[in-house]
Amino acid sequence: MRDDDVDLLDLARRIAGRAGRGEEIEVYATRRRDTDVEVFGGEVESLSVSGVHGVGIRVVANSRQGFAWAGSLDADLVDDALAEARDNVEFGQPDEWYGLASGADVADLSDRDSADLGAAHLELWRDDLLAVTADDKVQLALELEKATRSADTRVRGVEAAGYGDAAIETAVANSLGIGAQSRRTVCSAYAVAMAGAGVETQTGYGFSAGRTIGDLDLETIPRDASERAVRLLGARQPRTSRLPVILDPLVTRAFLGVLSAAFSGESVLKGRSPFAGREGEEIASAAVSLVDDPTDARALGASTHDSEGVPVRRNELVVGGALRGFLENVYTGRRAGRPSTGSAVRGGYKSMPGVGVRALRMEPGRLSPGEVMASVPEALYVQSVSGLHSGTNPISGDFSVGAEGLMVRAGELAEPVREVTIASTMQRMLRDVAEVGSDLTFLPGPVAGVTLLISEMTMSGA
């Protein structure tokens, strides 16, 4: 049988069903189809279509765990992976908490049949995306590039423009009776404008994402890209100072993405979360409420179940500044004496389940971005940051990142700045959140964006 025709849940159940006495088997199977178009200078630079599929198999026996994967759904290769995973069990350190999801992990949501989660209420798949021809996708990218080029006379080129989509199906089954499948479609388009004459160049990014091509806002992309590039023209390095900082929704998303590790039960277990053991304590200003809610279909990371087959749910992490709890998968939950929160995530079929967010957001406040700017006499508006991963110590929370953006004076964007760094600690930044904007924006990836006002940070410049 061609891999395209294999029923994933069926395959996963069949392999999981081969568990012997005293052995647990979990099979995670996935299949995705991707299309990516890149255009440059009015021509298609590349159009790529691809299909990827594979299985990850986990075996637990005698309190030991083994894992192996195959980049194929071919019966023989899947059998080899199962044999390899069984072999790897022998090399693991024993740990009494190893184990797979079972009926107990889905019991508190028993109104949903665990075998039938693929049919749960979330509609994350759009057949019409699959019907769009490659030519139409190419046309969209070419028009996007053209519109970006002509959005402003100061735009001198388009560094890159493109379109991409994916249709992703996954199934998880294990020998303890878990069986779940889901599928989703996503698509996005982007453009990077280059503005400036002579030696100066500034770049700006615009993009839009959704579940099908009709969700994309193709007018915003060129406008954002050109505006964000043009408004940085003439940027200079400012003097070092301490001042209020306003984060663009994209920047907030980036910070929250790094911060999210601190809410993982895995980080807590490994002694890597600055919030470990602090449930109930105030860890942020009262303006801050953080929730990971993959049941919200507006989030592109929404899902019906997690990577171990446990149904997802809305998990409150911080409410009004107080730490509510952590995210757990089956293993970290057992170690912590708590049930799984349906937060197992995987990087793909090649990886074991870790713990992570799928749809993290900061609950929006009442002020519009303009009102946030008007609420302080002077501030640094951060349009983009760089080096966030290299410049952040997720364990200590220290961070220092490169930033570019504009000064804000009397509620208006003023002169642009570049080559600055902003530094603080994640813990301090959370306590210094003075306002959360009303502009909650769902973005590709597991974290949503929103405008944020931080009462004070160090801006290093000349």
Add this chain to the structure above:
Amino acid sequence: MRVVRGETTGFAHTADLTEAGLRSAAEAASAAARGDSAGVNVVPLAMQHVDATHEVLILPEDVEKARKVDLLARADSAAREEGSAITSVTVGYADAHRRFQVANSLGLLAADDQVRTRLRVECVAKGDSGMQTGIEAPGRSVGFELFDDVDAEEAARLAARRALTLLSAVPAPVGRLPVVLRRGAGGVLFHEACGHGLEADLVGKEASVFRGRVGERVAPESVTLVDDGAYPREWGTYAIDDEGTPARRNVLIDRGVLSDFMWDYMRARKEGRAPSGNGRRESYRHLPMPRMTNTFLLAGDEDPEEIIRSTDRGIYCVRLGGGEVNTATGDFVFGVTEGYLIEDGEVTAPIHAAQLTGNGPEALAGIDMVGSDFETWTGICGKSGQGVPVSSGQPTLRVNGLTVGGTSGA
């Protein structure tokens, strides 16, 4: 499968190696390139022979899993024995054996067999001031003989000591300061600050500050930058690139003068020149593009100790995290993961993680002392969603001013 028609590339990949599967991918790639069915061309293929850059002595698949696991256990205990402040140790061992063959309708047929082995130790230390991490991750394009050169327990102790040292770190200073980069530590700066801007795809898109500057002075005479994919045993080494072009040593900046960019097939063809052996891809699922291999700033003749002694106030960087660059503007950032203050010509207190920001051409021009020592650093470079193994290397050197983004004072 890549189908090129004019400047347009159609691409499709499949794991289905049956004739039907291959045909279907070929048709998808051709359709994507707007190709027409021009009939059948028969192209004779003869395997080109390229000498291996070095011999791999112990294939990782010939080593029992138990020996690899034992290595991890020994490294784990060695790190923990460094002190009770070490609260968490993560040790990883990875090996990869990558074989590929590439053929094209111009008659090229070539193959390579690449082996890489790496150890990674990450330690967390906890003290009154909070938690700190230390990492050591040696890797080479060799098999299990890596551990003839690399003592896993010593690497673990090094990672642990880094984390412990940082427990007494002081806040990093703020503002523009001279930065001394210890040998090996600063390669990533030049990888980010100049290397990416010298990749021909970005140059071709006018997205590089180095465009049109070949033949111009871009750095002091003491600076020579090479990208050497054929350097034996290094992490970014290979015999042929992922398009079948042999790897070689390419001089990018020759005694301060920009001499060339790094080329893959498509960008070289457009300029009517030969590719430079830099066409790389993460896997068969990705399109090739110009990428760095082992990027080295070559040693000079100053005494490394003297470089520190002649710096009144600055930062001494022993280890950097990753970095990023906007090639269009040349602006870059990178994180200092192990750094110290330099006060009155001496290395003093360790500093908290800080970000260095600067501009590639300005940082190059600002190199004012180049040491006589040399060391390399191993990493994975990400570009357009593709990660490839690279190394970078450099002698101890000084950049006269970079912006340090700390939290002290201000």
